[in-house]
Amino acid sequence: MEDPLLRHAGGMANGTAKSDMTVAVEDAALAASAVPVDAAPVKTVKEAWDTFMAESARLWLIAMPIAFQILCVYGINSATQIFVGHLSNLELSAVAISLSVISNFSFGFLLGMGSALETLCGQAFGAGQVEMLGIYMQRSWIILFASACIMCPFYIFATPILKLIGQEDDIAEAAGRFTILIIPEIFSLALNFPTQKFLQAQSKVSVLAYIGFFTLILHIGLLYLFIYVFGWGLTGAAVAFDISMWVVAIAQTVYVIGWCKEGWTGLSWAAFNDIWAFVRLSFASAVMLCLEIWYMMVLVVLTGHLHNAEIAVGSLSICMNINGWEAMLFIGINAAISVRVSNELGSGRARGCKHAVVVVVVTSLVIGLLAMVVILGSRNYFSVIFTSDKEMQRAVAKIAYLLAVTMVLNSVQPVISGVAIGGGWQGLVAYINLGCYYVFGLPFGFLLGYPLHLGVQGIWIGMLCGTLAQTLILVFILLKTNWKDEASQASERVRLWGGQNEPTKSS
Template identity: 60%
Template sequence: MDEPLLETLTSEIVNGNYASPPLLNEDYLPARSVKELKTVFWLESLKLWRIAGPAVITILCQYGTNSATSIFVGHLGDIELSAISISLGVISSFSFGFLLGMGSALETLCGQAFGAGQVHMLGVYMQRSWIILFTFCLLLTPLYVVAGPLLKLLGQNDQIADLAGQFSIQIIPQLFSLALNFPAQKFLQAQSKFDVLAWISFVVLICHVGLLWLFIYGLSLGTMGAAFALDITAWATCLAQIVYIMVWCNEGWTGFSLMAFKDIWAFVKLSFASALMLCLEIWYMMSIYLITGSLENAVIAVGSLSICLNLNGWEGILFVGVNAAISVRVSNELGRKRPRAAKYSVYVTIFQAILIGIFFMMVVLVAREYLALIFTNDAALRKSVSHLAYLLGVTMLLNSVQQVISGVAIGGGWQSTVAYVNLGSYYIFGIPLGYVLGHFAGFGVMGLWGGMIIGIALQTLILSIILYRTNWTKEVEQSTERVRVWGGQDTNNKATNDPI
């Protein structure tokens, strides 16, 4: 590729025309020379980070909403902080993860439909997902209502459980906002409109901080004020996305359609497979807290593990953005019938993810003696964290690759396959092995976490083999068939979209 053409493509991608640059309507030619490989690597890197950058900002702002709530509530007292942290970390996180997984089915369908030029179907898919997620919100509501008694049953302090239960009931409106929020978010992501999501999330975060101050301190509403602030900002995010879609996304949004009620059950099955895939990953890391709590010297074990997983979570935010970016890249390229572009985007992203993972692992290993100082001055905890740092480094490396492969799976529509792999690697192999090493072999938290890391390594290995053996031309054929079936096309290949 000559220099003027490369400069033109680079300019288009940087300016936001990376979704379908006019000069890249054809698939890549095979890259057989070092120069050709460098060109592909450069272009794919630009496309990836042009999407991943705003996605990371969006996730950081969303993460900051809960963090700001905990910070403001923490100044009310220890009981308030513990209660709200448990409500957000257990009750709300469970629903958040499940509904996010359900909404992830749209990443496959919307991304491939957009790539295939069936842009008008994105609005139909979004409406279909609204119906399904709203129904599941109704099913999840009793969990919020009985949160207090449930937390007591799980062994929480009565005072903390009662306040957490009250707070959970007060944030039920936030739960229902997710039914509209996640599908709208996937609708915009499929079209690579990450800049819009980033700006909305940033503005809402600033407003959320102002509302927290007003309700908690200005009006002295305490934890109830924090709940009001969460409800308002959740619906503000949701409504801002929907207004943008209905006003500025005229191709993807063509009005409410009766087609939203078509093939609901098939859509539920795909959505549930997506939710199962994501939740099996989230619950796997949550389960380590429960098992660690039964070890000897549980206070030190849980404390040091919490510090390590908190640090791991910050790296995770970066790779959740990469996960969303590669999902969009793969689904769009498959929809455009460009198998080599899809394959190259995956290989470039995995290569960069490994480099980033190695970098974070080295930082953790070099700074292992000082990591705990961010959180505590306790000598025993610092020593324990220093020992666990080796496992933390390996976890960061594995997670960097695992998140990319997970994004590829969503983009390609492999959710059911990954769910089965997760079930076997994590729950049939990883957790039992960790339990044996931690309890019976006497390795404590090192053995427990080490066994579960081996489960992650097994999952990553299996998915890497599946990825290596993937026939991308066949994936394009399956994508084309999926768009045809889900797109409601008749025998003349014309989509039907009857408005209400």
């Protein structure tokens, strides 16, 4: 059976690339009408290399636009910190705390709730049930807007919350003022994530890249205008942040409604059917991803209790910002492998799914090692992007080796999470994350950082041990997975969520 992604790539090479919508319609028809033909087994080195190259082409055709879009959206956060960081160390620490603690709290929860769509939409698309994608997306909108309302008190009471967990008063008060001003951004995410997952499941990803790039350029212009021309300071940074995030959400929604007629058939009351079952799957996804995203957020919080907290928080936040750039790349690869796994399982191609998983793990590890080399080589210089303060620059250089190790571990771990989302394993991974991160890694980091007086380096080392344990367990699970059984479970999941009450009879 012809691979639709390679068919699309081949069309691009010949200068006759079809539109995303045309390819999506043809792919759905192919999945619905053809008998699934699994990937050929690999028996020789040459076959292994050919399989690796073919699967890499499929992976990057999806991953590159997604990664580029996510990097652009993350660039909105980084640009905000860069502009504010040149005002003062206090304002840099305030915005860093706001975005890495409070905003990341809601970001992680809403992203997790929206990630249920990756499992359901990807497997439904692989099974040819394209018409269900719009219904799933509307259910997710309802759930995420309700979740955004629940998140609002964390923003409104950010200052007392930050003081309660030990942040210095001046940092907590400045961060609290900024956090209240970015409340509109929460609701943009409730619109953004479901439309994003809807498009990713169908490999309609080029539009995401265009929207992300345009918004990043717009955001930099707004920051300059509001901070330097109008002199609004932190308020200007918050207003620019809100506008830019809403531009992303609205642009994606307009594209879905205007150009995705095969998956979007209009608003439907069917979106309210089985909504509590959808909530349960969404919540499992949220717990899995939140435990990952919040883990590094806790590192910043614990650092706020150390001596000379302004320098400690600022230097760590700069490192986390650099790590975040790599993390955004791997979130893109995470989304791509989730699409590949869910599509392959939905269409019954168990061996093809296994090949996709092996290729993405190897590729991600190589990228992580290259990132480590770059960080170690530039450890004395990269901090000048964020700060002009010499003491802050020396503090960053001192902990840069931990950043290098983090970038290696954070290369493999996110893509395995993407495999989990594509296969519907969110509940299992949530338990693993809870044990490795919060039962082992976090207490170990606290022990090294405070009783053993190793400071920010001790906290970070302990938490890296938790990440290593989680990664090793997930790799072991991948090695023991029976992909034929996973394909059968995916078929049953599509049948149930597609509204088929009776099992499909074999012919």
